[in-house]
Amino acid sequence: MEVMTDVIRVDPGTPDPAALSRAAECLRRGGLVAFPTETVYGLGVHALDRAAVRRLFDAKGRPANDPLIVHVESVDRMQALVADVPDAARQLASRFWPGPLTLVLLRSSRVPDEVTAGLNTVAIRVPAHPVARALLTVAGVPVAAPSANLFSRPSPTRASHVLDDLAGRIDLVVDGGATQVGVESTVLDLSGEVPTILRPGAVSIDMLREILPRVERRSAEALLSAAMKSPGLLERHYSPRAPLTAYDGSDGVARLVRDACTSMANGQRLGIMAADEDRDALSDVERHRGRATIAYLGSERDLPTVASRLYAAIRELDASGVDRILARGFPGDDGLAAAIRDRLSRASVP
Ligand code: TXA
Numbered sequence: 001m002e003v004m005t006d007v008i009r010v011d012p013g014t015p016d017p018a019a020l021s022r023a024a025e026c027l028r029r030g031g032l033v034a035f036p037t038e039t040v041y042g043l044g045v046h047a048l049d050r051a052a053v054r055r056l057f058d059a060k061g062r063p064a065n066d067p068l069i070v071h072v073e074s075v076d077r078m079q080a081l082v083a084d085v086p087d088a089a090r091q092l093a094s095r096f097w098p099g100p101l102t103l104v105l106l107r108s109s110r111v112p113d114e115v116t117a118g119l120n121t122v123a124i125r126v127p128a129h130p131v132a133r134a135l136l137t138v139a140g141v142p143v144a145a146p147s148a149n150l151f152s153r154p155s156p157t158r159a160s161h162v163l164d165d166l167a168g169r170i171d172l173v174v175d176g177g178a179t180q181v182g183v184e185s186t187v188l189d190l191s192g193e194v195p196t197i198l199r200p201g202a203v204s205i206d207m208l209r210e211i212l213p214r215v216e217r218r219s220a221e222a223l224l225s226a227a228m229k230s231p232g233l234l235e236r237h238y239s240p241r242a243p244l245t246a247y248d249g250s251d252g253v254a255r256l257v258r259d260a261c262t263s264m265a266n267g268q269r270l271g272i273m274a275a276d277e278d279r280d281a282l283s284d285v286e287r288h289r290g291r292a293t294i295a296y297l298g299s300e301r302d303l304p305t306v307a308s309r310l311y312a313a314i315r316e317l318d319a320s321g322v323d324r325i326l327a328r329g330f331p332g333d334d335g336l337a338a339a340i341r342d343r344l345s346r347a348s349v350p
């Protein structure tokens with residue numbers, strides 16, 4: 001059913017309380033409200049309102065077997081949602097919350113099955129964005145919020161991305177400008193024997209190991225069992241309409257340029273995602289003016305900037321109607337490098 005989607009613009013640093021109380025009221029009444037977090041925009045809904053959670057899955061076109069992250073204002077507010085708060089969770093929370101880390105814990109019976117996709121665990125995060133924090137405080141309820149995109153589209157890093165996907169399907173967008181981190185939170189599963197990263201993000205494995213030395217990345221095996229627990233983890237995600245190819249490794253840029261020249265000679269229009277360092281290597285490509293649009297994401301040594309521009313660049317290239325998108329890979333294996341590689345490889349699943 002088509003609804004009117006209102007947009008409320010707020011100052012990202014000091015949001016107007018009156019504007020936020022309207023958004024909070026909408027959430028409390030079961031409405032769908034998109035809001036900025038420091039990672040990406042979330043599509044929020046009262047996490048204990050089953051009917052509202054079902055409407056959220058409908059609005060996104062998200063399969064019901066992909067569980068949601070519940071956002072709370074503080075560690076104290078997490079208590080009622082989980083079976084217990086293990087020491088590890090408490091320590092990680094005091095170091096990384098508010099911030100881009102999601103913890104998967106054994107859930108309490110208060111959390112509806114609709115939120116957890118029937119799992120015995122629940123994912124929880126305390127976001128750092130001033131607008132998200134203020135909204136959670138005023139709403140006074142836990143807020144389940146997946147990224148505010150249509151299922152399998154790239155996550156939104158601006159309010160305009162949310163509207164492109166969800167205008168007419170949700171009640172409200174709180175526009176707090178561009179998000180800062182640009183890729184979704186690190187998801188850490190604390191419910192099993194070994195603390196395992198299910199999704200890489202800005203909080204890196206090294207940062208986590210300072211507090212929990214036993215943290216592991218998910219192995220291929222762990223991915224399979226995680227996927228059985230959380231089928232959403234395996235599906236095509238973050239994908240543009242145009243097929244995307246990622247070029248990893250030390251010869252990645254050279255292979256990208258070769259492929260680009262061949263494709264353009266065959267009449268294709270290309271979108272290219274590059275680093276500032278690639279300008280010389282791309283001069284051959286630049287010469288085919290009109291055939292290629294190049295998005296420079298920043299220096300390969302400045303991954304925070306690259307990550308913050310990643311999804312906007314994919315969306316812009318895609319919207320310009322190119323036939324294919326070619327993306328260079330970024331070196332390194334710390335948090336953001338792993339996160340960028342993970343998102344590009346998921347976006348390129350054919
Ligand atoms: O940065 C973020 O995490 C953003 C902002 C809005 O907070 N949210 C976000 O939500 O990315 P979403 O729904 O797009 O991704 C949530 C991820 C999915 O991969 C889901 O499978 C996983 O978290 N997840 C949620 N609950 C889980 C659970 N109980 N066990 C395992 N994985 C879970």
Ligand code: MG
Nearest residue numbers: 146147148155
């Ligand atoms: Mg998502």
